[in-house]
Amino acid sequence: MTAPSLEVIGMTKRFGALTALDNVSLKVAGGSVHALLGENGAGKSTLVKCIMGFYRADAGDLLLDEREVAIRNPREAQALSIGMVYQHFTLVPSMTVLENLTMGKGLRVGRIDWRAERTALGDFLATMPFRVPLDRPVASLAAGEKQKAEILKQLWLGTRFLILDEPTSVLTPNEADEMLSLLRGMVAEGRLTVLIITHKFREVQAFADEVSVLRRGRLAGGGRTADLGVDAMARLMVGEAPPREATLREGTASGAPLLALDAVSARDDSGMPALRGVSLAVRGGEIVGIAGVSGNGQAALVEVLAGQRRHTGTVQVQGEPYRATRAEMLRRKLALLPEEPLRNACVARMTVAENIAFRSFDRPPICNGVRLRHGALRAQARDLMLRYQVRGAGPEAPIAALSGGNVQRAVLARELSSPVDVLVVANPVFGLDFAAVAEIHAQLLAARNRGTAVLLVSEDLDELLELADRILVMSAGEVVHETGRETADRMVIGRYMAGHA
């Protein structure tokens, strides 16, 4: 029996006034890998959630193996052998892989015969091209292993049409390639049909047979990947040639390091070491990138620099010891752009104007002794929102009402509007659309060209390869590799990211 084919005909889904999907039709041939490309907000997740039965489409039909089916909830989808691996892991962290897989097979309340379960699972694993440790709690697995466990869970449940939502976003390049090759192998054997949501052209070209591109809820185009080039795909995604902003790099790094870390160590929330003796230096006029898979100490590093985490070792800004107090941040001109800005750099329920004023509300002109001058606060907000093009709501709206890109622009406005000597940035463009990404990258380069020392922590290797002058790789809390821009090799970096040279 070959793997199933799936056809979506005229699917439409509305959320109130927003049309998330507008008459989308696409056909996934059985036994093939089909890529679904699109920007954030294009409707890819909505489409697969309609297929999976999380949402009820307002219109449209679904054909599985040429037969019409109606899917009302995820359990029905599973019964039809359609399964999905999500971006956020759906395994229970405190339970082992064995327990997770056992519980996936349906509602049961009675006694579990662990020996029988283990034998059955062992037999199943013998037919799989990869395996995961069964008896370790999921929380202790690396992201790559968790991803494999999720896929194994789907296959264990009998899925033959597998949907993957951005599966490689948490994997190193090597892990990503390995996983996709394994899936391709299974597809070639006729065991699976795969629909993969991604935004990485490289993967689409290397692993997918066909691609469909969504833009603003509509099918913008598609075809065989052999026929479409990267530019053609990009044009379909954004509607015109992607903005090639001038990545002009002016000048080189000079002078003494503006930011220096020496043997910095820190523990995470559960007491385990998160940073082990990290030393690095960033000079004015350069971007130093920190590459690494999420969870290897990058978050702790940014928290140490933000003053949110106790550490041993020295942090020096402009040669002086730095303790991340508010006065020091002002004096040493250090700005911070943490990841997920709405959560980490803003108070979601306070207004845009108030959020923009966080750095300046206790100084003149906004603060006069004790009184807060609302007029000055509003004027500053209006001015900065205009200069940095923060749109979507007025200055008196809660900042949570803005889209991700506009929240990031607002935070940029707050941090970069006065001269900055040291800039610490983490995952600045995660989840943003093309235009915002290009803008923010341009801002970072402009800061670098002005002589700012920029420390860019990012999980996106492409971003680092594009922006950074030097790239450091972090693995298990240590800096394990350093490379310059010219000599950077993706595969070598990927190996260091995974923890083995």
Next chain:
Amino acid sequence: MAPPIALGWWGVPLAIFAGAIRVSTPFLFVSLGEVVTEKAGRINLGLEGTLVMGAMSGYATSYLTGSPWLGVLAAGLVGAMLGLLHGGLCGLPRVNDIAVGIALMLFGTGLAFYLGKPFVAPKAPNLPSLPLGAWSDLPQVHAALSVNALFFIGILAAPLLRWMLANTGLGLMIRMVGDSADAARAMGYHVNRVRLWATAYGGFMAGVGGSFLSLYYPGSWNEGLSSGQGITAVALVIFARWDPMTCLWASLLFGGAGALGPALQSVGVTQGYYLFNAAPYILTLLIMIISCAPDRTLVGAPGELSITR
């Protein structure tokens, strides 16, 4: 009968041992109930009110029917109903389970005192105990080793619960719902329903624990019956890191601490009486300070518990 032999200082460990068993029983039942509720991701602070309601209804039923075991059953059922109330309210969107718990604690206590007024004076039949000390000639040993029946049920329940949580579909479902509601939903489990029944079970056990107070020790119903056992047991569950067997040992520890005062009194140490009686509460404070470090999260906490998120 031989005249009572003065045991001297040997009386203290004996009294502590006996007291540990006696005083720990309500802690044991409430914590074995709350451990399942918290494993499912909900914290029920209303157990103090449930305990007092259980004590009152157990006593009233025992008095009216003449059977203390019917009293225990009634106490459990009343506790289960209060648990259902808590679980039902917390299942509504955006409801804070800590606030509901405190409200129920006040409600349960007040309701019990109001409905229990006619039962303060009369004497109801008490629960039996097993005379494990019959081998000895000493009346003190007789008294010390006379273990109540509910304690045995508790000792059996602890390993049974641990086995259930690890080895049955029901236990795994409870753990799943309490650690990651998203994962549970993705696998098709009804998160709120599981938590509702886990809270009802917790209420049942708290009610039974309360019935022990009114039907065995101290063995009567009045408004000063509970000394905070319900709420202390919630701290006990956290101290026991959500493991039923550790709940058993922790309850014995608390029971022993609570028996320290009377035990010392029995050998004539009357100074510092109030200080010794405060031993369980001091122990609770010490344990919370030791086990909650400022730079570490609680290891092993169910991921969905509102106090640890």
